[in-house]
Each structure stands twice: as C-alpha cells, then as structure tokens.
Amino acid sequence: MRYGIALDLGTSGFRTQAIDLDTKETVATAITERHPIPGMNVIDHVNFAIKSGEDVANGLMIGAINNLFREFNIDLSKVEIIAVCGNPFQLSLFQNIEIRDLAYAGKNMLKELGVVSPPRDGDVIDASSLGIKGMPDAKVIIPPAVTHEIGADAIAMMLMTDILDEKDPCIVVDYGTNAEMALVRDGNVYTGSAAAGPALEGQEIERGMLAAPGALSEVEITDKGWRCYVLDDTIAAVEGDLIDPISGEIIEEGPMHGKAIGITGTGVIAALCNGLKQGIIIPPAIKTEDGLLHLQDGITISSHDVEEAGKAIGALRAGFLTLLDDSGLWVSDVKKAYMSGASGLYVDARKALQIGMVTPGATDIVQFGNTSIGLARKLIFGEVTLESLREFAKKLRATHCMFATAPVFKDLYSIEYSIWCGGMPYSEYNNMLDLYNLPHLPDMPDAKDVKVTRLAVRDLPDTEKCKVHIIKAGTVLTGILDGCIGCKKCMKACPEHALTIVAEGVSQYRANIESDRCAGTACRRCEAACPKNVMHTSELKTLNV
Numbered sequence: 001m002r003y004g005i006a007l008d009l010g011t012s013g014f015r016t017q018a019i020d021l022d023t024k025e026t027v028a029t030a031i032t033e034r035h036p037i038p039g040m041n042v043i044d045h046v047n048f049a050i051k052s053g054e055d056v057a058n059g060l061m062i063g064a065i066n067n068l069f070r071e072f073n074i075d076l077s078k079v080e081i082i083a084v085c086g087n088p089f090q091l092s093l094f095q096n097i098e099i100r101d102l103a104y105a106g107k108n109m110l111k112e113l114g115v116v117s118p119p120r121d122g123d124v125i126d127a128s129s130l131g132i133k134g135m136p137d138a139k140v141i142i143p144p145a146v147t148h149e150i151g152a153d154a155i156a157m158m159l160m161t162d163i164l165d166e167k168d169p170c171i172v173v174d175y176g177t178n179a180e181m182a183l184v185r186d187g188n189v190y191t192g193s194a195a196a197g198p199a200l201e202g203q204e205i206e207r208g209m210l211a212a213p214g215a216l217s218e219v220e221i222t223d224k225g226w227r228c229y230v231l232d233d234t235i236a237a238v239e240g241d242l243i244d245p246i247s248g249e250i251i252e253e254g255p256m257h258g259k260a261i262g263i264t265g266t267g268v269i270a271a272l273c274n275g276l277k278q279g280i281i282i283p284p285a286i287k288t289e290d291g292l293l294h295l296q297d298g299i300t301i302s303s304h305d306v307e308e309a310g311k312a313i314g315a316l317r318a319g320f321l322t323l324l325d326d327s328g329l330w331v332s333d334v335k336k337a338y339m340s341g342a343s344g345l346y347v348d349a350r351k352a353l354q355i356g357m358v359t360p361g362a363t364d365i366v367q368f369g370n371t372s373i374g375l376a377r378k379l380i381f382g383e384v385t386l387e388s389l390r391e392f393a394k395k396l397r398a399t400h401c402m403f404a405t406a407p408v409f410k411d412l413y414s415i416e417y418s419i420w421c422g423g424m425p426y427s428e429y430n431n432m433l434d435l436y437n438l439p440h441l442p443d444m445p446d447a448k449d450v451k452v453t454r455l456a457v458r459d460l461p462d463t464e465k466c467k468v469h470i471i472k473a474g475t476v477l478t479g480i481l482d483g484c485i486g487c488k489k490c491m492k493a494c495p496e497h498a499l500t501i502v503a504e505g506v507s508q509y510r511a512n513i514e515s516d517r518c519a520g521t522a523c524r525r526c527e528a529a530c531p532k533n534v535m536h537t538s539e540l541k542t543l544n545v
Contacts, residue, residue: 310420
C-alpha cells in the first residue's frame with residue numbers, strides 16, 4: 001500500500017489526512033487542538049521565533065507534525081508524498097528558513113540587519129531533511145507564495161472554489177486570524193489580507209475556545225428565549241438549554257444541559273448578532289444589569305468580548321471595502337460571496353452578513369470547507385502541478401493590495417473602530433464615509449432574501465468513515481525564576497491557564513508554560529503581574545525539542 005499525506009498548517013492549528021494513493025480514499029485524519037507555538041496569530045509566532053530562536057519554533061512545529069502522523073496508525077515508511085499548504089509565515093517556520101523579511105516591512109531595516117529574502121516560489125524537499133520521522137523516501141511539496149502576506153492558502157481559496165469561473169464580480173474570503181480575500185472582476189483578481197486576529201475563532205474571548213466537544217457553537221432566538229447549541233463528542237451541534245440572555249435563567253433544559261465548557265467563534269458571532277438585533281448589545285456595551293450577555297452553563301459574553309470580536313469584524317469589512325474601491329467597484333456591484341475555511345463553513349452565513357463578516361450587499365453566499373486541504377490533495381495526485389501554481393502566483397502579484405499601507409483601509413478601519421470600540425452609532429457610518437469621499441453603504445438585505453449554499457458538511461473531507469484524532473500540539477516552556485517569591489500572581493493573571501508555578505528546592509520556583517495554550521507576545525499578562533519583574537517568557541526553554 002502507498003500513502004500520500006495532505007497537511008494544512010493553519011495559524012490556529014494543524015490539520016492532516018493520510019490518503020491511499022491507489023484508491024484515493026482517506027484512511028485517517030488528525031488535527032491539533034491549537035498551534036504548538038505560543039501566540040494566537042502569525043505575528044506572535046514570528047516574534048516567538050525571533051526571540052526564542054527559529055530552531056526552537058521549527059522544533060515545536062515539526063514535533064507536533066510527527067505526533068500527528070503517528071496518530072494515523074499506518075506504516076509511515078510507505079508514505080511517498082506530502083503536500084503542505086499554509087501562509088508564508090507558517091511555511092517559512094516549517095522549512096526553518098529566514099522569517100525576518102516577513103516580520104519587518106522596512107527595506108532599510110532589512111538591509112541594516114543583513115536580511116536576504118529566501119525564494120518562496122515553491123519547492124520539493126526530502127521529508128527527512130525537514131525532521132519528519134519514519135518516511136525515508138517521502139517528498140514534500142511546498143507551494144509558492146504570492147507576497148509576504150498572501151500564500152498557498154489564498155491560492156487554494158481561489159482554485160478550489162468556482163470564483164475564477166464567475167462572469168459577474170464576486171469575492172472570496174478564507175476566514176482565519178489572517179483573513180485572505182480575493183475579488184474577481186472581468187477575469188482580473190484583486191487580493192488582500194486583513195489581520196482579523198483570533199477572536200472569530202474563539203480565542204481572545206474570555207470564555208472562548210476552538211471547536212471541540214463542549215463548545216457552544218450556535219445561538220438561535222425563539223419566542224421564549226435563546227436556544228443554545230453545543231458540540232458533542234463527534235463535533236456535531238446538539239440542542240442545549242433555552243436561556244434568558246439578560247438574566248441567565250434556564251427556561252428549558254436541552255439534551256446538552258451541563259455540557260458547555262466554552263464558546264467557539266461561530267457561537268460568539270451568533271450571540272453578537274442576536275444581541276445587536278434585540279438591542280441588548282450597543283457596541284461595546286451590553287445593556288444588562290451586570291453588563292454581561294448570558295448563555296448556557298454560566299458562559300457569558302462581556303463588553304471586552306464585543307470589542308475583540310468587533311475589531312476582527314471591522315478589519316474584515318474595511319478589507320472588503322478597500323478591495324472594492326481598489327477595483328473600481330462598490331458594494332452594490334458584488335452580489336456573490338464565497339466563504340472558505342472552518343469559520344466560513346460552520347458559521348450561520350446570514351448572521352455573518354448582518355454583523356459585517358460578509359461583503360455588504362451580498363445576496364448569494366456559498367460556503368466551502370477547508371480549501372487548503374483540498375489543494376494539498378490535488379497536489380498529491382498531480383491534478384494540480386507546482387509549475388501551474390507558480391504561474392498563477394505570478395499573475396496575482398500584479399493586483400495585490402497591501403492593506404497595511406492603503407490610506408483607504410486606514411480610513412475605513414477608523415470608522416469600524418469608532419463603532420465597535422468607541423460607541424459611535426452605526427447610523428453615523430455613511431456620514432463618516434462622506435468625510436473620506438467614499439460612497440454610502442446600502443441598507444442590509446433582508447435575511448430571507450439571501451440565498452445560502454453550503455457545499456460541504458464538514459470542514460475536512462471524508463471524515464465520516466474514520467475517526468478524527470485530536471491531539472495536544474505543544475510542549476512545555478520551563479525555567480527557574482531567579483528572585484521569584486512564589487506569589488503566583490503571574491499564574492492567576494494567565495487568561496488561558498497555561499502557566500503553573502511550582503516550588504523546586506528551598507525558596508526556588510520553576511515556571512512551566514504549555515506552549516500551545518500560551519497567548520504569546522500579544523498577551524504577556526504574566527510578565528506584567530510579576531511584582532519582582534522576574535517572569536520573562538522569552539527566557540524559558542522548551543522540553544522535548
């Protein structure tokens with residue numbers, strides 16, 4: 001038997017499938033709970049790699065990947081080919097090549113540091129040379145990048161949907177911490193990338209979590225209250241409690257009563273949409289006596305959560321409008337929107353449209369699954385070639401819009417920030433657009449007039465016949481804290497419960513951080529809480545790497 005492996009290196013975690021090369025059947029699927037490197041976005045991952053060492057970051061990734069492959073329970077020596085997909089940051093960390101050119105935009109700084117950008121035009125590499133174990137004859141196919149922002153995952157998003165065949169203008173988005181988007185008009189493709197952050201994947205939300213058993217994933221308004229839905233052991237949404245969102249009173253217990261332990265990004269979006277619709281949320285405030293929106297099993301949404309989700313939604317909508325402006329279009333010209341990725345597939349598309357996650361004015365929404373895995377599978381079977389991807393990447397470079405330097409994006413995001421975090425009413429949006437000489441946004445289409453087509457049941461294909469193995473991705477960052485008094489204030493400040501402080505010897509304490517749970521450089525609450533200023537996460541060393 002001969003095997004191929006499709007591997008998606010996502011910012012929030014890894015997904016991989018083993019495939020029989022003769023029958024083309026998926027024989028095993030394995031995913032990580034989170035990303036093995038501390039942090040919740042690519043910038044955090046790169047910062048960790050720069051401060052702790054690129055070898056350390058690469059070791060965390062390769063270690064997690066080897067653990068995933070062991071979960072397949074197949075003869076790994078029979079693996080012939082591995083196709084990898086991901087953004088340029090993740091693929092560079094995976095290959096253990098220069099990343100500072102991705103982290104620093106200024107050419108003068110790169111020149112001063114002596115940084116030479118490595119080629120990112122795709123490659124075929126021996127698996128063993130990358131540290132992948134047990135596959136002496138396997139080759140790894142690495143697709144090309146378009147720019148330092150747009151990589152193989154964005155190429156997958158375009159090639160695996162029907163967007164390139166559309167005659168009318170349309171837009172596609174791969175939803176994630178770094179949301180890649182593409183607008184097609186008259187055969188031309190305009191691309192951009194919005195740093196949405198992890199809030200819409202359930203991270204940086206106080207009770208947030210990634211999709212896993214016990215995650216509250218959907219909330220529906222009924223005439224009696226809000227019906228919650230919770231993921232069961234098969235990651236299927238099952239009816240939970242009927243709740244009064246203002247008081248938290250249980251109106252009716254559901255089959256998943258007592259089973260909710262956190263809330264996913266899709267659950268946050270649903271709760272946010274419902275709260276806005278019923279006037280319970282007026283960003284960023286929550287109009288309840290205790291300032292919280294109540295869901296099942298004591299899970300709440302705070303004003304902080306509204307701000308974090310709002311900043312992500314704002315980055316998306318500002319990105320849509322920037323691309324439209326760059327292409328000479330506006331919202332009334334684009335009626336069809338494609339949503340790819342796990343968040344794009346599982347979210348209620350109409351709710352996503354109502355809160356700004358879909359291009360305004362869309363009346364036809366198509367939801368896809370994981371396009372990165374889809375492209376990797378096509379590479380395995382030669383249905384897509386490395387050379388064809390290189391040619392496609394060249395075409396895309398000509399019409400890429402860098403949001404970070406686009407004045408229109410800056411202006412639009414200032415409006416979004418004012419609404420979600422500054423308390424400016426949405427009714428002022430068009431008045432603000434006037435200030436920037438931009439056209440108005442039309443009224444949102446009625447939900448019943450929006451066509452939604454879901455082309456996949458699950459995020460990953462062919463998982464119905466075989467169990468999905470979910471593993472913990474990280475290792476432990478550890479070290480003795482010289483001068484630590486054992487007060488454990490740092491431990492209490494960690495929002496992800498990733499840190500423990502243990503006594504070791506007389507008046508000596510060791511810090512242990514679970515790397516995959518740590519929020520990374522964007523957090524550092526543990527460092528800020530330390531009264532003796534002795535907690536420095538970048539000085540901790542890794543175990544098992």
